[in-house]
Amino acid sequence: MPDFLRAQALSGGYDGKPAIHHVTLDVEKGSLTALLGANGAGKSTLMKVIAGLLPPLSGRLLFDEREITGWEAPRLVREGIAYVPEGRAIARSLTVKENLLLGGVTRSGGENKAQLDKVLALFPELSERLASPSWQLSGGQQQMMVIGRALMSRPRLLLLDEPSLGLAPLLVKRVFDRLEELRRSGLTILLVEQNYWMTMKVADRAYFMRNGRIVGRQEAADMRAADSLDHILSVYLGKSSEAKELS
Ligand SMILES: Nc1ncnc2c1ncn2[C@@H]1O[C@H](COP(=O)(O)OP(=O)(O)OP(=O)(O)O)[C@@H](O)[C@H]1O
Numbered sequence: 001m002p003d004f005l006r007a008q009a010l011s012g013g014y015d016g017k018p019a020i021h022h023v024t025l026d027v028e029k030g031s032l033t034a035l036l037g038a039n040g041a042g043k044s045t046l047m048k049v050i051a052g053l054l055p056p057l058s059g060r061l062l063f064d065e066r067e068i069t070g071w072e073a074p075r076l077v078r079e080g081i082a083y084v085p086e087g088r089a090i091a092r093s094l095t096v097k098e099n100l101l102l103g104g105v106t107r108s109g110g111e112n113k114a115q116l117d118k119v120l121a122l123f124p125e126l127s128e129r130l131a132s133p134s135w136q137l138s139g140g141q142q143q144m145m146v147i148g149r150a151l152m153s154r155p156r157l158l159l160l161d162e163p164s165l166g167l168a169p170l171l172v173k174r175v176f177d178r179l180e181e182l183r184r185s186g187l188t189i190l191l192v193e194q195n196y197w198m199t200m201k202v203a204d205r206a207y208f209m210r211n212g213r214i215v216g217r218q219e220a221a222d223m224r225a226a227d228s229l230d231h232i233l234s235v236y237l238g239k240s241s242e243a244k245e246l247s
């Protein structure tokens with residue numbers, strides 16, 4: 001399979017100071033690729049550079065064999081890259097439907113009508129809440145809404161930053177079930193997570209990040225093998241076996 005997204009020796013950061021260094025990473029078409037790492041490892045910074053919210057300081061980005069280095073976010077959305085930031089940024093006073101439609105600003109009215117039906121089929125719990133102000137939603141519903149909002153742009157690549165953050169275990173499972181469904185539908189996903197155990201159940205492969213650098217890559221099937229997850233986490237992330245219990 002060809003690489004769909006390719007970062008080559010990518011560096012990026014804040015005020016000209018790099019927080020990620022020479023990151024090389026490939027996301028295969030149709031795969032769910034995970035990016036794992038501890039707090040402050042640089043996961044969100046890498047996602048922001050890929051999404052065009054932070055300019056790369058050096059290196060290259062390629063998407064579907066096109067050079068996209070330095071493209072800004074709106075152009076990348078039109079090209080098919082949608083980004084769901086960490087922390088469920090919602091327009092609180094807007095209704096659920098208005099929030100969802102915000103994700104479709106690059107598309108026509110007709111396209112949005114059809115896509116809204118698809119999004120609501122994936123997240124039926126949002127159907128009954130379309131007219132509610134979004135602040136009234138539970139944390140889990142808000143997460144579904146922000147993923148749905150990103151899907152409204154009809155992406156070919158979905159960048160998801162820690163969708164399970166702060167959710168109760170049952171809701172975490174629900175979010176991951178939907179991610180699995182999206183992956184089965186053929187969408188390519190790059191997923192940042194600290195919930196290693198759940199992530200390994202749905203991912204095809206994972207990259208490990210530490211101190212702004214990629215320090216390893218593993219096939220999820222190998223990681224799911226008995227006892228290897230603990231071992232791999234300790235090798236790449238310096239985690240002890242408690243990681244499994246916590247996640
Ligand atoms: N807006 C910012 N301005 C300056 N430095 C930042 C900013 N955001 C992050 N950093 C720094 O960049 C480094 C990487 O942070 P980043 O948010 O990418 O890590 P992360 O892996 O996403 O962590 P977490 O798991 O806590 O979300 C950290 O040293 C952090 O302090």
Ligand SMILES: [Mg+2]
Nearest residue numbers: 043044045086
């Ligand atoms: Mg982060």
